Amino acid sequence: WLKKRVEGLRGGYNANVQSINIACASGYGDKLNDNDICVLKEYDYEGADIKKLSGVSDIQSCLANCAKEPGCKSVAFVPARKDCWLKYKLYGASPKDKAGVQSANLFCYAKRRPENFEKCKKDKYDFWGADLTRLSNIGSLKECAGKCENVDRCVSVTYAPASKYCWLKKRVEGLRGGYNANVQSINIACASGYGSNLSSQDICVLKNYDYEGADIKKVSGIPNIHSCLQSCTKEPKCKSVAYVPSRKDCWLKYRIYGASPKDKAGVESANLFCFADKNKSQNQDKCVRKKFDFWGADVERFVNVGSLWDCYGKCRGRDNCVSVTYVAAAKHCYTKFKVEGDRPQSKDSCESVNVACLSGI
Numbered sequence: 001w002l003k004k005r006v007e008g009l010r011g012g013y014n015a016n017v018q019s020i021n022i023a024c025a026s027g028y029g030d031k032l033n034d035n036d037i038c039v040l041k042e043y044d045y046e047g048a049d050i051k052k053l054s055g056v057s058d059i060q061s062c063l064a065n066c067a068k069e070p071g072c073k074s075v076a077f078v079p080a081r082k083d084c085w086l087k088y089k090l091y092g093a094s095p096k097d098k099a100g101v102q103s104a105n106l107f108c109y110a111k112r113r114p115e116n117f118e119k120c121k122k123d124k125y126d127f128w129g130a131d132l133t134r135l136s137n138i139g140s141l142k143e144c145a146g147k148c149e150n151v152d153r154c155v156s157v158t159y160a161p162a163s164k165y166c167w168l169k170k171r172v173e174g175l176r177g178g179y180n181a182n183v184q185s186i187n188i189a190c191a192s193g194y195g196s197n198l199s200s201q202d203i204c205v206l207k208n209y210d211y212e213g214a215d216i217k218k219v220s221g222i223p224n225i226h227s228c229l230q231s232c233t234k235e236p237k238c239k240s241v242a243y244v245p246s247r248k249d250c251w252l253k254y255r256i257y258g259a260s261p262k263d264k265a266g267v268e269s270a271n272l273f274c275f276a277d278k279n280k281s282q283n284q285d286k287c288v289r290k291k292f293d294f295w296g297a298d299v300e301r302f303v304n305v306g307s308l309w310d311c312y313g314k315c316r317g318r319d320n321c322v323s324v325t326y327v328a329a330a331k332h333c334y335t336k337f338k339v340e341g342d343r344p345q346s347k348d349s350c351e352s353v354n355v356a357c358l359s360g361i
Helices: 022-026 034-038 059-068 106-110 115-120 139-146 188-192 200-204 225-232 272-287 309-317 355-359
Strands: 039-046 049-053 074-078 082-086 094-105 122-128 131-135 155-159 165-169 176-187 207-212 215-219 240-244 250-253 260-271 289-295 298-302 325-329 334-337 341-355
Touching: 034 106, 034 115, 034 200, 039 074, 039 225, 039 325, 049 059, 059 074, 059 082, 059 094, 059 106, 094 106, 094 122, 115 165, 115 176, 115 188, 122 155, 122 341, 139 155, 176 188, 176 272, 200 272, 225 240, 225 250, 225 355, 272 341, 272 355, 289 298, 289 325, 298 309, 309 334, 309 341, 325 355, 341 355
Parallel strands: none
Antiparallel strands: 039 094, 049 082, 074 082, 074 094, 122 176, 131 165, 155 165, 155 176, 207 260, 215 250, 240 250, 240 260, 289 341, 298 334, 325 334, 325 341
């Protein structure tokens, strides 16, 4: 096969062939970078559009936007108009030569940056939810990630080594990333290098998803979901929100994922615990109140709890719980529905923490 591009349109493993390009053989192409290979100039990944973004400066910024978008695998960019088209198929629906267009996909970069695999792999971490399908008899996390490549909207995976199950996902960390001793996870945005700097907001705000039900109240005239979350931190029992940008409505929730979470266009949802997970390391020193009691406003008391953070873990999945007080000597854990209980006070035997502070919101 004679080719007009240095690595064709999609270089990849095939046990039955050999390939060479003249640029490399000449010595002038031995230092081609990832953009030289992965960005296809004068080529359009036509169709399979998620949405168009305007005013994007270059194709690298276009790819960075793709890394944040649920289900986005590739892009087509028009430099003359600064239009960036996000795609849910690896090569669009009808890829073809087209003057003035550049196209690229995140998987090309991930394959050319194998050092990112170990850096981005999350052991004992589950990208729960947002499943596209579950595959059986998969031999490794790397094989599982390879299955994601050609599945529409697949951008991350979770793998269980013991059962050899592989879950393909349409959101970068599923719906609720969290500890699970039995699995490993990875997302292509990170492996490509374009998702390595995703913010807490990029991960924790679920667009076109509704934490339906478990409402405390509706607050109107809220400009954005960050302000909605700030309202949540001030409301007793509030753990999460659903926000409707078109109406500026903010719904405060007493359950971490609402009562019936589901896909819903035009709604954004988020919970304080996700932000706390992402920001805990930088916030815990200022947020843990040693020798301090969030007295009163108890939800439930637990005994034989090993640490403050085990106590905090009890709060996470319990309705109405937004803070805890822990008594180390007795191993007692008190979960609370107010951010600092009813009467916060100094007490030598206690230490306390609330999710609003840990979240950084």
